[in-house]
Amino acid sequence: MTCYPDSYYAASLERNTDYPCLTEHISADICVVGGGYSGLATAITLQEKGYKVVLLEGSKIGFGASGRNGGQLVNSFSRDIDYIEKHYGKITANAMGAMAFEGADIIRDFIKRYNIDCDYKNGGFFAAFTDKQMHELEKKQKLWQHYGNNKLSMIDNNGVSDIVNTNAYVGGLVDEHCGHIHPLKLALGEAEAFTSIGGQIFEQSKVINIEHLQQSDNIKSLVKTAQGCVSAKKVVLAGNAYMGNLEPKLARKSMPCGTQIVTTEVLPTELAQSLIPSQYCVEDMNYKLDYYRITADNRLLFGGGVSYGGGDPESIEKLLKPHMNKIFPAMKDFKIDYAWGGDFLLTMSRLPQLGRIGENVYYTQGYSGHGVNTSHLAGKLLAEAIHGDSSRFDVFANLPHYPFPGGRLFRVPFTMMGAWYYGLRDSLGF
Template sequence: MDGGTASLARPLSGGTDHAPSYYAATANPAPDRPALDGETEVDICVVGAGYSGLSTALHLAEKGHRVTVLEGARVGWGASGRNGGQIVNGLNAGLHVFRRRFGEDVARFVADLLLEGGDIIRDRVARYDIECDLRHGNVFAALNTRHLDDLRAKRDLWAEYGLDNLEMLDRARMRDHAATDLYCGGMIDHRGGHLHPLNLALGEAAAIERLGGTIHESTPAISVETGGARPVIRTPGGVVTARTLVLCGNAYLGNLVPGLAKRIMPVSTQVMATEPLGEAQARALMPAGTCVEDVRYILDYYRMSADHRLLFGGGTVYGGTDPKDIKRKLVRSMDRVFPQLRNTRIDHAWSGNFALSFTRVPQLGRIGSNTYFAHGYSGHGVSGSHLFGRILSEAIHGDLGRFDTFAGLPWLPFPGGQGFRVPYSVLGSWWYALRDRLGA
């Protein structure tokens, strides 16, 4: 991708305060970090204090680099502080997709990466003593025999590459994870898990600062110049000149770099939190304490919080707009899974965007010689962003092996470009939703 100058087309939607989520209401204390004021020269500048940016910055700080992070709102303001909190190993595009499209060598390369993101998270939590309610195990729920066949095929394929963390569940064992009659079985990933996502982001930010890094909040990048010897980032209050620039805005990067904007599409998903259910009811509904997602194209995902609330998410809105009534949209799905919770009070409901790539393969790459980017995790960003942050840090530190392999994979634009990507995706979702209903 060629270097050049680009500017932000629109400001952040929803202001700079955290979304009115359960996570924001239960966040660990964090300092207010001052906005950038004036001109400065830095070694490495990371745009975006979500998981991709924080992971990259923390890995670089651990290697001895001086890193400055610019965040348009607050640390974890975007998807990293709003998501379902599930550590789902792997990438949205399945291992079979990589093998079919790119061959055996790429499939083996990707297989070696599938568990790394979750391992990085667990290492960060332990090393920096991050309090984020980390728990182990995530479960994929099947509503019909086709779903079970697909899960079994995934387990068998992963086993071919030496990955033995997946185990099938029959109907009875599935009820240990979700006390509902909706599912005919499922599969547990023993290396998955769940956590408080905003507290993870806040803990990683604190670790960066502990290692000498700097974070500026309320500092959106309004333009970047990537064509010169050193990238230049302009903000409302100052200018940063960097030796290396890393763009980690993902679904909230806007048109800061038009060449990146056309590669992805923002998609909103919604989450809500019930009133506290009490320990007894929480254990009765989800005895094993894992998190669950079903395997439909438009899926439900849920888990219990540390204070015994059901956190329930699902649905998508292509283009990244928020539905008018989040609670109404999600309550019907929750009641379908757990009719025992009908008429339960909902205390929090919120929405946020993730970045979807057309192929569901996340992308990383370089603009010119000294500007890097990563985005497009397509709903698998909790683990994927931590993995890609490490790979970006390796490249910046001088080891381009894994970076070049992934950056060399071809990407495809959405059919019809940015103007048609939303209706195209809506039509596709209707088709796949119909297949799910028919069990085809």
């Protein structure tokens, strides 16, 4: 039986609901594969629309990236709207821009309607090390305001200490439309919301095969696990970096990447409040960025690093503690209580992949580090498409996606070379 990794999130759960393993043959309108945010958002929205939905999770709800991430509700996509316009045209950019800030609203709506306790706090800060990064943030502010985000304000060097108590930054951008949460509590709260309206969840029920049967004018799919099977009219693949090779076509167009997080011991209340007086979540503007925030019980949670191909370095603490100490020198004498990693899914374009396989299989994957908000948007779009309105879904489905150059053998070294180049630019201040 698979359990949660040894993370702060798992250790700080007040309670945890166990869902049964699938051991029989059942039927549903929709079978969702994957118990992270993508699958949960899709399942909730479809169940609310009146469908009979079954969700299958190979381990535990929120076991993957949804229960391990930094917990930051960051707006837009891994490639921003100006990049999308340059490479895919103004019509596509306008359509995606209109959805760029919706994910956080979907999360807040779930929290409010289903009374989900997930330590939600409002507000975030993009921190700049250099004047060049400040200029980039000024452009981001104008870009996002153009697409409807009016909760933004630039902060110069004199105002940084009111946001985050460090001398590392020259300024930054406040976004009051984002925020932060306890990600595993959010996933488990969404699972409870789904079952409260009639949805079924089965854990420890890894899908090993999907068989499609033609029945007159309709296709029915048999979604098989080791001990059971779901007969469904539609299937949603939402396993992301943890789906493995269940659908090889999707695996070829994506690559798992690891990211790591540490959490300190509980800090004195006065110290915790002084580190980030605003209580915002923070991320810097480097290509290989660091991100951090104060937890509900006054720990400093600090994340960063990327391991291409997935997995973790030999010592997560040795990787991240120097970054933490550089931002907050006072942290050097406080110990790390938890250190863990997890995989997110990277695409060649850095844009999410939504689409169809055949007539009745839908998929979403590849948020490339922007998964908390985008996964919830994707779930809503999949539900809309399955319900009969694919106009917004097709904006993403029509984006071209390509496999990494050199196939599986070379995708990791090629990507590492690019990351090394941009990391060098960050370190030199270019």
